[in-house]
Amino acid sequence: MSTLRTEEMTLNMGPQHPSTHGVLRFIVRADGEVMREAIPDVGYLHRSIEKIAEKVGYHGFMPYTDRVDYVCAMFTNQGWGMASEKLANIQVPKRGEYCRAIATEFNRLASHLLSVGTMGMDIGAMTPFTHAIREREMINDLIEELCGARLTFNYMRIGGVAWDLPPGWREKALAYLDHFEPILDEYNALISYNKIYIERLANVGIISADEAVNYNLVGPNLRGSGIKWDIRKDLPYSVYSEFDFDVPVGKGEWGKLGDAMDRYMVRIRELKESVKILRQALKQIPAGPVLAKVPRNFKPPAGECQIRVESARGDMGWYAVSDGTGYPWRVHVRTGSFAAMGIIQKLSQGLMIADLVTLIASLDVIAPEIDR
Amino acid sequence: MQELINNIVAAGTFGKMPETLVAAIVIIVLSAVVFLGIAFPFAGIVSWVERRVWARIQSRVGPNRVGPNGFLQWLADGVKHVCKEDVIPTDSDHQLFKIAPYLVVLAFVLPWAVMPFSSSLILADMNVGILYMTSVTAITVVGVLMAGWASNDKWSLIGGIRSAAQIVSYEIPAGLSIFPVVLMTGTLSMQGIIRAQGWAPQHWFLFANPFTFVAANILYVSALAEGNRTPFDLPEAESELVAGFATEYSGMRYLFFFMAEWGNLFIIGAIITTLFLGGWQFPQVSNNAVVMNILQLITFNVKVLFLVFVSMWIRGTLPRVRIDQLMSLCWKYFVPISFVNMIGTAIWVAIWPEGNSVAGYIMFALGIVLAVIFIQRVMYYLRRSRMELYFRPTI
Numbered sequence: 001m002s003t004l005r006t007e008e009m010t011l012n013m014g015p016q017h018p019s020t021h022g023v024l025r026f027i028v029r030a031d032g033e034v035m036r037e038a039i040p041d042v043g044y045l046h047r048s049i050e051k052i053a054e055k056v057g058y059h060g061f062m063p064y065t066d067r068v069d070y071v072c073a074m075f076t077n078q079g080w081g082m083a084s085e086k087l088a089n090i091q092v093p094k095r096g097e098y099c100r101a102i103a104t105e106f107n108r109l110a111s112h113l114l115s116v117g118t119m120g121m122d123i124g125a126m127t128p129f130t131h132a133i134r135e136r137e138m139i140n141d142l143i144e145e146l147c148g149a150r151l152t153f154n155y156m157r158i159g160g161v162a163w164d165l166p167p168g169w170r171e172k173a174l175a176y177l178d179h180f181e182p183i184l185d186e187y188n189a190l191i192s193y194n195k196i197y198i199e200r201l202a203n204v205g206i207i208s209a210d211e212a213v214n215y216n217l218v219g220p221n222l223r224g225s226g227i228k229w230d231i232r233k234d235l236p237y238s239v240y241s242e243f244d245f246d247v248p249v250g251k252g253e254w255g256k257l258g259d260a261m262d263r264y265m266v267r268i269r270e271l272k273e274s275v276k277i278l279r280q281a282l283k284q285i286p287a288g289p290v291l292a293k294v295p296r297n298f299k300p301p302a303g304e305c306q307i308r309v310e311s312a313r314g315d316m317g318w319y320a321v322s323d324g325t326g327y328p329w330r331v332h333v334r335t336g337s338f339a340a341m342g343i344i345q346k347l348s349q350g351l352m353i354a355d356l357v358t359l360i361a362s363l364d365v366i367a368p369e370i371d372r
Numbered sequence: 373m374q375e376l377i378n379n380i381v382a383a384g385t386f387g388k389m390p391e392t393l394v395a396a397i398v399i400i401v402l403s404a405v406v407f408l409g410i411a412f413p414f415a416g417i418v419s420w421v422e423r424r425v426w427a428r429i430q431s432r433v434g435p436n437r438v439g440p441n442g443f444l445q446w447l448a449d450g451v452k453h454v455c456k457e458d459v460i461p462t463d464s465d466h467q468l469f470k471i472a473p474y475l476v477v478l479a480f481v482l483p484w485a486v487m488p489f490s491s492s493l494i495l496a497d498m499n500v501g502i503l504y505m506t507s508v509t510a511i512t513v514v515g516v517l518m519a520g521w522a523s524n525d526k527w528s529l530i531g532g533i534r535s536a537a538q539i540v541s542y543e544i545p546a547g548l549s550i551f552p553v554v555l556m557t558g559t560l561s562m563q564g565i566i567r568a569q570g571w572a573p574q575h576w577f578l579f580a581n582p583f584t585f586v587a588a589n590i591l592y593v594s595a596l597a598e599g600n601r602t603p604f605d606l607p608e609a610e611s612e613l614v615a616g617f618a619t620e621y622s623g624m625r626y627l628f629f630f631m632a633e634w635g636n637l638f639i640i641g642a643i644i645t646t647l648f649l650g651g652w653q654f655p656q657v658s659n660n661a662v663v664m665n666i667l668q669l670i671t672f673n674v675k676v677l678f679l680v681f682v683s684m685w686i687r688g689t690l691p692r693v694r695i696d697q698l699m700s701l702c703w704k705y706f707v708p709i710s711f712v713n714m715i716g717t718a719i720w721v722a723i724w725p726e727g728n729s730v731a732g733y734i735m736f737a738l739g740i741v742l743a744v745i746f747i748q749r750v751m752y753y754l755r756r757s758r759m760e761l762y763f764r765p766t767i
């Protein structure tokens with residue numbers, strides 16, 4: 001048998017593949033079922049969004065930011081809004097900030113629900129996906145009432161938000177949160193503590209705390225490795241310093257610290273924290289205007305700024321350079337998914353092919369956010 | 373069967389045709405009726421039932437447009453697939469590619485020959501019935517492997533190889549789990565095994581002794597694995613291999629694979645029902661043979677369909693295991709436990725050659741306790757979830 005010649009098989013996973021969460025390609029070198037390596041190949045969804053910003057101006061760029069990450073578009077809206085406001089030194093009214101916080105936290109719920117749902121689907125269980133999507137639909141309904149769109153919201157403006165909360169919306173949102181919280185326990189009982197589910201997720205794609213920092217992971221991926229770092233808590237922006245919430249981190253309860261199960265459970269626990277924040281925000285929201293006076297011909301003084309937003313996929317950085325005209329000179333977005341792609345090649349070594357799917361889902365990468 | 377042929381020959385319906393030719397015609401016609409009239413529609417209807425059941429588990433509605441409650445959806449799908457182009461990839465092995473679906477369907481239709489629907493309704497009561505059943509269902513692996521190889525697609529190949537590894541491995545615990553029953557009855561005939569049981573649950577082999585109870589469960593799980601069902605649907609894992617061995621197939625050939633999969637559910641259920649759940653056994657309420665046969669037919673089908681429903685339930689609930697977990701489950705747990713079952717049953721039979729009726733009652737009582745605990749657990753989650761429940765089967 002020792003003379004039997006064997007060779008590795010090169011598999012092409014994607015760009016059209018149900019588990020790559022968009023147009024994303026992996027070149028997998030596999031020895032039977034065991035992967036030697038999976039090399040990510042990004043760029044299939046590149047739309048030059050950063051370059052577009054230089055041509056459409058500050059106000060006009062807002063709808064484009066939705067497309068940076070269409071699963072949690074509120075955060076990209078907010079990121080661009082905050083960057084522009086910082087350039088021009090505009091103060092957002094208090095109610096506007098609260099509207100932003102409410103909208104983004106609802107969006108975080110929707111995004112995390114999609115993430116945990118597709119996690120179930122990627123390891124072969126369809127039911128959790130439909131249950132998560134059912135809840136996400138209701139959130140989409142709420143957001144639709146708020147801003148008229150269900151996916152690419154375009155809700156925020158430079159200096160606040162476009163529309164105030166509609167009449168009666170606050171009660172509806174609170175009622176939804178009452179409905180949603182017990183469902184989370186049900187979801188956990190249904191899938192999170194399922195034996196097969198834990199077996200599939202635990203000890204897969206272990207990222208140590210050092211590795212997570214070195215590879216520049218952010219958001220739930222970083223917290224899954226046990227590092228308590230949340231922009232909302234550590235570098236508070238908007239009105240997050242007024243809310244009382246925890247930052248859940250991975251504890252390695254089912255396997256080693258920093259495995260796929262930890263990242264998954266961080267998302268599940270963040271759902272609870274978001275509900276907590278939403279309850280406080282909906283209770284404390286002050287009266288007043290939602291949009292600051294911003295000139296239609298928006299020309300911030302020359303300069304540059306960098307802001308950070310804690311999006312559903314982690315620390316999202318917006319860097320903008322103004323040259324004093326109505327068009328930004330340069331815009332750059334730093335996204336969590338792109339950073340997460342870097343570690344896949346290392347983590348994939350020695351995993352099974354089926355685990356690559358788990359790994360991608362646990363890192364919660366979204367193709368448009370990688371390429372922009 | 374033979375009597376029927378003799379009668380037809382004696383009646384002279386076919387004139388002076390040789391007897392063997394008449395026999396062949398009768399067999400072909402009967403087989404066609406059974407396969408086209410029972411097996412294929414069953415597979416189709418199961419596909420509809422599965423989609424509806426699955427939809428309910430997932431809080432969806434499911435197909436409800438074609439016919440009453442979408443009942444004719446399976447026909448519409450069949451017609452659609454027949455009308456579709458039969459794409460054969462240029463670089464594939466054309467001959468193997470074309471043959472593969474037929475082999476899979478063959479493995480699905482052959483077991484129907486020994487399907488014991490009632491005390492009289494059986495095509496061929498072979499003395500090696502259950503052995504025949506397990507061996508012909510194993511032909512599936514040839515078809516699936518052939519499909520995976522001939523597609524000339526790496527993902528399909530992985531699907532085919534996975535399927536081969538899985539089916540061949542799980543044949544062993546499945547085969548070993550049949551042995552306890554054979555040891556107790558001393559026959560391999562389907563009817564013989566059923567006749568050795570009674571209609572009451574305490575006389576079923578499921579509750580005959582602790583070993584058979586374990587064997588029944590191992591057999592069911594192994595049969596799910598052999599039938600490529602969730603949680604063992606690795607060969608067609610849609611999120612990893614897209615559709616595995618069936619990726620390159622289209623049209624009717626594609627449908628053949630899935631028809632075989634759905635139809636196999638009935639065969640899995642029939643094997644378990646025959647071996648462990650008393651088959652068609654029904655209390656002797658009438659001396660009329662026709663009435664009794666109908667009652668037995670209903671009994672058999674109710675038991676089988678319950679098992680089919682359980683497999684749909686499992687599919688709606690569980691995620692998929694990984695290939696190494698699948699293999700370790702088989703070789704580290706199922707195979708040793710199956711051997712223990714076999715030896716344990718042999719000792720049991722040596723001690724109580726006629727069976728132990730007290731053990732039957734005790735096991736049955738324990739079975740009821742298990743069922744009650746299970747139902748209570750389900751009710752607990754139902755109460756806790758505070759979800760609105762819809763018990764309307766039709767929407």
